[in-house]
Amino acid sequence: ALEIAVLHEPDGRGGSAWVHANVKAGDRLRIRGPRNHFRLDESLPKAIFIAGGIGITPVSAMARRAKALGMDYELHYSGRSRASMAFVDELAALHGERLHVHATDEGRRNDLRALLATPVPGAQVYACGPLRMLEALEDCCAAWPEGALRVEHFESTLATLDPSKEHAFEVELKDSGLVITVPPDQTLLTALRAANVDVQSDCEEGLCGSCEVRVLAGKVDHRDVVLTRSERDANTKMMACCSRACEGRLVLEL
Ligand code: FES
Structure with missing residues (x-):
């Protein structure tokens, strides 16, 4: 039970x-x-x-x-x-x-x-x-x-996405060979789904860890509260519902 x-x-x-x-x-x-x-x-x-x-x-x-x-x-x-x-x-x-x-x-x-x-x-x-x-x-x-x-x-620190403060970035999906641009007013999760790439999610506030994707290259701007400091520094995974790229392109195992 x-x-x-x-x-x-x-x-x-x-x-x-x-x-x-x-x-x-x-x-x-x-x-x-x-x-x-x-x-x-x-x-x-x-x-x-x-x-x-x-x-x-x-x-x-x-x-x-x-x-x-x-x-x-x-x-x-x-x-x-x-x-x-x-x-x-x-x-x-x-x-x-x-x-x-x-x-x-x-x-x-x-x-x-x-x-x-x-x-x-x-x-x-x-x-x-x-x-x-x-x-x-x-x-x-x-x-x-x-x-x-x-x-x-159990509560998020995430503010709503403010497109005026964000920049667009590219993600390259290693397994499917796709390259997707995530615009400033979209999350990575939304952009992936718009490209028919299925990623699970639950809270969509950076709290639960369901939307984790593996990162192969590129520097992540982590915004979730799930990963520990050493996990953030390792830069091998990210939460697609909130985290973004620091600059340039990310390569994901998707
Ligand atoms: S859906 Fe919960 S952390 Fe992304």
Whole structure:
């Protein structure tokens, strides 16, 4: 069985509102298998999980797995009030003293800086929550080894495409031999589809990783929040829904 949590976002694009209006416990839904860019490294001895609000969704599954594996872990969960935070009782029952609930209305803010002041050898930090929290964490983990912090975003930082600030670029598709021009007012994804090249997508906001394509040559201007810094630097993949070319032409494995 799969357990899902969907925060009702009245000002979103309609997906969560639809789920809240139409889906009831016991309904049968057709779903696509999960895609995961936010994996638990089961080879490490220690995990520090940090969740803000509905960011608990992926983090709770990881914490459950860490417990099953007998890993050393701690789970920090913050929100405005316990009443607004999903799964608090279930998490408390499962994780006992490893769970730390930080509810603002109880005067318990999560002091991330104190929590992460000293890097813990062999520990990985996993965080999912609002953008402000994730940015603060980047800062708090500055002294930690590269890659020790793994984050999952649920809101996009992407502004809408502003054609006056963009430039056109070419992509060469290695497998099909096509060369396509992506104009300033189009995403790579749209241009590929217009040329009948099928690329999957889901969020189209640089969040989910479904539209990943392999890059063989050219310098990518990465705009997603999926890839880690070292993945960006490696320049071997890009998200077609938002990322573009820095200049010149990109060669893609398509
Ligand atoms: S469709 Fe989600 S990152 Fe591109």
